Amino acid sequence: MYKLVTAAVAAAMTLAAGIVSAEPVKIKFSHVVAENTPKGQMALRFKELVESKLAGKYVVEVYPNSQLFGDGKVLEAMLLGDVQIAAPSLSKFNKYTKKLQVFDLPFLFKDMTAVEKFQSGPKGQELLASMESKGLLGLGYLHNGLKQLSANSELRNPTDANGLKFRIQASDVLAAQFEAIGALPLKKPFSEVFLLLQTKGIDGQENTWSNIFSKKFFEVQKHITASNHGLIDYLVVTSAEFWNSVPDADRAVLNAAMKDAIAHGNMIAAEKVSSDRKRIEDSGISTILELSDAERAKWVDAMKPVWAKFADQIGQDLIDAAVASNN
Ligand code: LMR
16 A cells, blocks of 8 residues: 555656646747737737647747847758747748749739739749758748838839939849849848938838838838839748657647738738828828829839849749739
């Protein structure tokens, strides 16, 4: 009897010790934008879902505003195990695949419905796995929206951009796009854009209504052209090594949480296209210029030759599938 009790006590102690010592797995989610953005809100929703459904087993630490890593470093850090989830814009994967450059081609998608159609179609889904051999796994696409051009002088015609310096994301397609209109592209981290605009280190930039509003770019730019000439969307990405180390049952929960969080972020993205634009408009600080069809056609003519330059790197099949999503 005594032995039995001792054994039971020992077993209970081992169990308790096991529970106490089992630290939750830490998932670090690093991003560069503010919290009041589609990506910021998506990350917080993911945290909330994971920490309620896998309480005590996983914690999600969200680092917004480039606090932990900028987009230039985050993928390397991910491969080293220093961060588990990030969602860089599709323009920032150049080192790992040339195929995602398709998303940077100017005037490729006529609206976000076309973007959604391409991303959820077979070619878009294939791209999620295009960096697996490099250790990166795409978990899904997240929307932000179409890009607008801003500067301190009015950009009505492509010639108005001649000689102006524009900050771009680290993308060769975007460099070619600005060169095509005689402008000077400068690859700079997102975290430096406001200061560069404020100190006139650059004349202009391209970004979504959400980023222009949440990072206050409109406060240091007199004019915004509602050009919708390109896209900023994200690839939510993780390291294959980390993802595969998660037990199957937990991974299913993480996947479901991610799907839900992305849907939440996409809903916010759709709403911010008009609400953040309106906030900028209401501020009265910068003017918003709408292009006539004829003016817009000039921008298309000037920028579209960039497609041919990158067709070999991207693959004509991908470009064709993206174009077809406009129908
Ligand atoms: C940028 O660098 O302008 C964007 O990619 C930032 C972001 O994550 O939306």
